[in-house]
Amino acid sequence: MSANSAAYPMERPPETVRREPLVSNGVLGMLIFIFTEIMFFAGLISAHTIVRSQAAGQMWPPYGQPRLPVEETAVNTAALLVSGIVLFLAWLAFRREAQSARLPLALSILLGTIFVYFQGLEWLALLGEGLTMQSSPYGGFFYLIVGTHAVHAVAALVALLWAWVRLDKGTLAATQLATVAAFWYFVVLVWPILYWKVYL
Amino acid sequence: MIRVLLVAALVFFGLLAFPDVAHACPVCFDSSDENRKAFLVTAAFLTVLPLGMVTGAGLWLRKRARQGQGTDVPPPTEGAARPGA
Numbered sequence: 001m002s003a004n005s006a007a008y009p010m011e012r013p014p015e016t017v018r019r020e021p022l023v024s025n026g027v028l029g030m031l032i033f034i035f036t037e038i039m040f041f042a043g044l045i046s047a048h049t050i051v052r053s054q055a056a057g058q059m060w061p062p063y064g065q066p067r068l069p070v071e072e073t074a075v076n077t078a079a080l081l082v083s084g085i086v087l088f089l090a091w092l093a094f095r096r097e098a099q100s101a102r103l104p105l106a107l108s109i110l111l112g113t114i115f116v117y118f119q120g121l122e123w124l125a126l127l128g129e130g131l132t133m134q135s136s137p138y139g140g141f142f143y144l145i146v147g148t149h150a151v152h153a154v155a156a157l158v159a160l161l162w163a164w165v166r167l168d169k170g171t172l173a174a175t176q177l178a179t180v181a182a183f184w185y186f187v188v189l190v191w192p193i194l195y196w197k198v199y200l
Numbered sequence: 201m202i203r204v205l206l207v208a209a210l211v212f213f214g215l216l217a218f219p220d221v222a223h224a225c226p227v228c229f230d231s232s233d234e235n236r237k238a239f240l241v242t243a244a245f246l247t248v249l250p251l252g253m254v255t256g257a258g259l260w261l262r263k264r265a266r267q268g269q270g271t272d273v274p275p276p277t278e279g280a281a282r283p284g285a
Contacts, residue, residue, distance in 0.1 A: 046245060050242060054232065
């Protein structure tokens with residue numbers, strides 16, 4: 001019991017001016033997180049750009065280091081981009097009828113998993129060819145940048161999977177889907193930039 | 201407003217009076233032109249990026265507000281008791 005209700009026992013409780021939020025708390029929190037992550041990746045890309053520029057006139061990749069699989073990763077990149085598009089379709093379907101988003105959401109998760117899986121295979125092949133974190137700045141930056149992105153991709157896939165389970169149970173809220181979708185869009189959209197800077 | 205503009209102009213032309221390069225970055229000098237350019241480009245990139253993101257977020261929120269989202273819930277009707285009113 002507050003002092004006000006004791007002082008005005010017969011009156012209605014005080015009205016509060018409530019303002020609907022422009023953005024849900026989840027989406028806002030995710031956007032702030034994404035902003036920090038964008039700056040993190042921007043720092044990595046900048047460091048990579050400077051180190052690479054120091055090798056101007058020399059070979060890049062350095063002599064004796066394996067070449068990155070540009071074509072295979074391009075296909076993988078396409079799978080990731082399609083995954084983002086399918087997730088957007090899932091969002092549209094969710095707005096029409098929640099349960100109709102199950103299939104596109106599952107497809108998006110599947111495409112994202114394919115991306116992570118083939119990236120893992122690529123890592124194993126490169127390690128086998130002698131490209132390690134210690135082998136050269138080239139290898140160090142490759143594993144740092146691509147590995148950081150892979151960690152984000154796995155985390156976002158777990159979030160999408162969580163969303164799919166809730167959708168299956170019929171308990172997924174639109175704001176929850178928007179929050180995890182924002183994370184996945186970040187993972188999808190930052191990758192082409194990383195591909196361009198690291199692979200090409 | 202005019203006063204602010206005058207102060208801004210004074211600061212601007214004051215800075216022009218000191219055209220020496222500010223050697224604030226001890227690692228930004230390299231004999232390689234490519235490397236120097238990379239430092240400049242990345243410095244500009246890292247400066248503009250957060251400003252762009254904050255500006256973009258602000259404009260997006262303003263657009264949403266103007267589209268009618270985030271409006272006030274209707275105020276209480278007249279006669280509704282309010283402590284202290």
